[in-house]
Amino acid sequence: xxxxxxxxxxxxxMNSALQCxxxxxxxxxxxxxxxxxxxxxxxxxxxxxxxxxxxxxxxxQHLWSGSAGSVAPRDFKxxxxxxxxxxxxxxxxxxxxxxxxxxxxxxxxxxxxxxxxYIELPDFDGMKDVDIAEKSWDYHRARNDSVIVxxxxxxFKSRLICEECENVSVTFDPxxxxxxxxxxxxxxxxSIQVTLSDCLDEFTKEEExxxxxxxxxxxxxxxxxxxxxxxxxxxxxxMVVHLKRFSHSRTWRDKIxxxxxxxxxxxxxxxxxxxxxxxxxxxDEDRLVYDLYGVDNHYGGLGGGHYxxxxxxxxxxxxxxxxxxHVTKVDVxxxxxxxxxxxxxx
Numbered sequence: 001x002x003x004x005x006x007x008x009x010x011x012x013x014m015n016s017a018l019q020c021x022x023x024x025x026x027x028x029x030x031x032x033x034x035x036x037x038x039x040x041x042x043x044x045x046x047x048x049x050x051x052x053x054x055x056x057x058x059x060x061q062h063l064w065s066g067s068a069g070s071v072a073p074r075d076f077k078x079x080x081x082x083x084x085x086x087x088x089x090x091x092x093x094x095x096x097x098x099x100x101x102x103x104x105x106x107x108x109x110x111x112x113x114x115x116x117x118y119i120e121l122p123d124f125d126g127m128k129d130v131d132i133a134e135k136s137w138d139y140h141r142a143r144n145d146s147v148i149v150x151x152x153x154x155x156f157k158s159r160l161i162c163e164e165c166e167n168v169s170v171t172f173d174p175x176x177x178x179x180x181x182x183x184x185x186x187x188x189x190x191s192i193q194v195t196l197s198d199c200l201d202e203f204t205k206e207e208e209x210x211x212x213x214x215x216x217x218x219x220x221x222x223x224x225x226x227x228x229x230x231x232x233x234x235x236x237x238x239m240v241v242h243l244k245r246f247s248h249s250r251t252w253r254d255k256i257x258x259x260x261x262x263x264x265x266x267x268x269x270x271x272x273x274x275x276x277x278x279x280x281x282x283x284d285e286d287r288l289v290y291d292l293y294g295v296d297n298h299y300g301g302l303g304g305g306h307y308x309x310x311x312x313x314x315x316x317x318x319x320x321x322x323x324x325x326h327v328t329k330v331d332v333x334x335x336x337x338x339x340x341x342x343x344x345x346x
Contacts, residue, residue: 001028001313003063004070004325008077009090012324016307017099018073019322020294020344022063023311024238026151031060039110039147047108048083055079056106070325080105095296095307096177096242096342103176107148116143129157129170133233133275136172144174152176155234157274160215160226163208167219172233177240177342178203182256196262196343199243200272204230231274235288239269241343246302253302259338264292267345294344295335310335311344 001023005015022028030036036057040050055076062071081088084101119139124132137155144153153174160169180199184192206229209215214223245256267290271279294311308323310330321330 001064001315002320002327003066003068004322004327005063006070006072007324008072008074010092011073011077011090012307013093013095014073014077014080014087014098015324016296016309016322017095017102017342018059018076019309019311020296020342021099021102022060023294023314024151024344025293025314025346026237027147028060028064028314030147031057032064035147036110039112041109041111041114043114044108044111047111048079048105050109051079052083052102052105053109056102069327092304094246095298099240099296099342100176103148103152107144107146107176110146110148112145113143119143124170130275132170133157133172137174137234140174148176149174151238152236152240154232154236154239157231157233159229159231162215162217162220163225163227165217165219165224167217169218177242179242179244181244182258182260184256184258192258194258194260196241196260196267199260200269204232204272232269232272233275235269235273237346239290239345241345243341243343245298245341255298255302257338259336260340262292262336262340262343264332264335266291290345292335292343293346294342295340296342296344297337297339298341299339307341308339 005018007015036053040053041047042050059071059073059076062068077087080102083105087093087098087101119142121139122135124135133155141149153176155172155174158171158173161167181202182194183198183202184194206227209226209228215226216222217224217226243260247254247256268287269290270276270282270287273288276282292312293314294309296309297307299306299308308321310319310321312319312332319330319332319335321328
């Protein structure tokens, strides 16, 4: 597990994500046990003929064999490039885009549903949130059942209110990671202390959609201004947090280099989950408490820069800095830096 990944030419964006994923205990143990071979779905039209899951499985076997100080992930990169041409060359990419593509690819390659049923969602009008959420999740699971869904997927509630007729629309959608906005105005270069909790507040705060983002109100039968609010409803076993450091509009792109303070252990999200009615009465062992085990870092500016990762080895409990083929031991207190871009919690 303490094994570097060689840089094949601007591939640090891939290596840093792979090291975090490799240190996800439940997933790696599952792959090392060879379970993926029985779940391979070669006929899924949304998948990659099982080849991405196979390439990942082989890479994990190499990383955890203990026989090499570093591995060159050539086959893996080649396989991913065949199914997504943007990863086929040797340009730098966004590690988050690679992770999203990989998790989705693994999910479809390992989807236990061989023939996806056609499902039409019923009219949820007048139904209680808890019933809509449950039904939406059941429909999702009827078509999506994989080790990735088991571990990484949660569900959030999104509520839209039309400003014209006050019609309320509630939907429940699955998520594979949380993309959190940073509550920092670009102008303020001052080092204000921002915490992960502030970012979660920002994510769940009600916002007014802009003129460019008008919502089609089914009641008014036209596009209207609306307010939108997200809430966490169902939490996954593994929570990946994407800190939205890169902002871009049509005219400019920018990176926010602020320090976001995040807990390395005991991140308790119980009180943020809307489906829990009485937060105070939740027993200690049932609380949603997460511990950090991986950080994917981006150093430098847009387009270029360098990616590394910190990850906690689940066998020896130590933290390591993975910088392509170089691996060094680090202290857990050193993993909080202004470079933190993706956070992995279990």
